Amino acid sequence: MEKLRHSPENLTCHSERTGFYSEGVWCAATLHRPADNSQQARPAILMVHGWGGIQNALTVPFYEEFTRVGYVVMTFDYRGWGESAGLPRQTISVRQRMRDADAALAFLKSHPSIDPRQNRGLGVFARRWKCGRACRRSPRTGRGHRPGSHAGW
Template sequence: MEKLRHGPDDLTCRSERVGFYSDGVWCAATLHQPADDSGEAKPAILMVHGWGGIQNALTVPFYEEFTRAGYLVMTFDYRGWGDSAGLPRQAISVRQRMRDADAALAFLKAHPAVDPARIVVWGSSLGGGHAVELAADHPELAGVIAQVPMLDGTAAVRAVPLRRLLRFAFYSLVDLIKPGHPVYIPVVSEPGAFSSMDRDSAQMALQLAERSLGRKYDNRVAARSLMTMGPYRPFRRLKDIRVPTLLLGATNDTVAPFVEAAIRKVNNHHVLVQTVEANHFEPYFEPFFSEVISKELAFLESLR
């Protein structure tokens, strides 16, 4: 696989660090503006990261292409992750993350450079599940893109080998009952090593993320976070969506299996289902990136 198409040293967009508060906790964010800024209010895209995602980790080529298409793009770090405040560090609660995403959306809507009637939410992996929820909760959105979305936590849990699942349960229990600092496990690892994700080119994604970040990634997640996955089933919200929504699934995904049959059974005409023959992380790499971004840009063009 080839490296990412764009890196931090060859961007054409202009980036500005900003921030907002979610439940009183400061969250770091960045606005990426098109290079040829006309000064008029622009359509905007809110990028919602996945399980261990932080700003600029694998998202650079996506927001570069979106700004080339004329969109202002906002990335942000969830509380307790990346450059955001919040304790405990590196812990995941899907309900808390949804509140952070809602706060990020409110901040973007209020920005003077943004046309609030033309905001699209883009989410990937676990963030793709959040994007589906945002689509259901915010009928005022112009559109939603959910890339390799985690739509069914039960299916994701079933894809984990039993021995690994039992180890997850043990670490999660110890983390919950242990006083003081969380018990951490690696977010990703090489195949066969212990982590929350060791499949679907996860280790290669880590290497490319660090190349994009220009620093080491804090590769740990509180073990208690694993307990949030099984009950999380945002595909149940598909019936409530009333805005144009692209679900772009990977047919070989074993991290967040794409439950295409359950999706199509909903039969919501607002939801466009497309697939790529890739695993969970391959859409971030060439040659899959070009296919994925072409589908997403075509969807964005259809919203104009």
Template sequence: MTRTDVAFTSQGVACAGWHFRGESDALTGPDGRPVVVMAHGFGGTMGSGLQPFSERLCDAGIDVLTFDYRGFGASDGEPRQTISIRRQQQDFHAAVDAARALDGVDPARIGLWGSSMSGAHVFQVAADRTDVTAVIAMTPLTSGLAAGRASIGERSVLTALKWTADGVASKVAVRRGGKPRTMPLVARPGEIGALALDGAYESYTSMAGPTWRNEIDASVGLEIGAIRTTAAAKRMRARLLVQIADFDRYVPAESVAKTAVHGRAVVHHYPCDHFDVWPGHDWHARAAEDQVAFLRREFAVGRAESISGAGTTPPRRQA
């Protein structure tokens, strides 16, 4: 598999990415190969577990562009380690524009791939564009309220209130040009961390890349609380695959299933927890195989022209 460093700008800031070139001609059409734009979820970087998914897609003849959001990993941008839903969706749009311009890519066959928090982004980005053919949402965070209730169920109300206060203080500090208040992204049970359920620390750190930092802005909970995907799912024109972990302790499966209905999705269920579909876990191979099978159907040469709204029409830009 051939990997090339790429760079593009989002809102005037340089973002780093990797371009993986498809290794097969099975899906190559007269205008080139299909391409999938892939980004990590909650505080992740492109070097943290995305390459095994990319390799499966490349073997099927699909190009992949992975990237780091502004303020994370190899990308520029300040403040560091701060999640903004609006900024990350802007970065996703910029990455799609960059992917369309890659050598050998067919701009009529564009896919989006997201998981957890980036699984929420792909709904909104696809709904706001007319050039996306297929979307994969793996264990997506579809409702901030539902995820928040699940998180609070594992912690004391006093802890939740303290985190909210820290988050507000961090936002105020950043708006005044200061540094954000940070905490560990993952921690062991009983320790302070945004994700501290049993197994989270081991699962996340086992796939952490060289630029990943176990640190996140304390205001992340306020950002998550604002996530809603229902309206975007209803507006999407692209074909959608939703992958649900039935025993997900972070993203309630019931919430994901409701959004899948609104998006008229192909749905696959896995009897596992949130991280079990990632590399090194029992359900990774199955989840990746289902993604490849879905994209082979949706990216079949000539299929894009049959889907209303797909093609090279310039995208609607996000505010």
């Protein structure tokens, strides 16, 4: 059987487990950085997955490619999902998810590897409704937020 292109053995990025609080609940997150070990501040992408997703499902091909071209990418689990805290488990609330996405975006913007003054700014990779709301609701830094959408994700 052929090896997967994006298997853990051949990733070209560095991943760091981290997390943030959303309304007092711990949300698990992972920062993925380019492999070149440069200390320069970089543009960033927050990957916000779909309804029933967790950060480790279906994201490797995306963050791997984004880091190869120089972005820092953050994935996370919504509260009550995956490795995040919170009860009840595996329930979906649009308002709660928007607040979690807002908290994730604030955490990512405050991270030392991201320069919030960079005009290239911060992208949000998600379904259209999520990235549009997160970008509109979050305070802008320069010309920062570049919403993007991937319909199949």
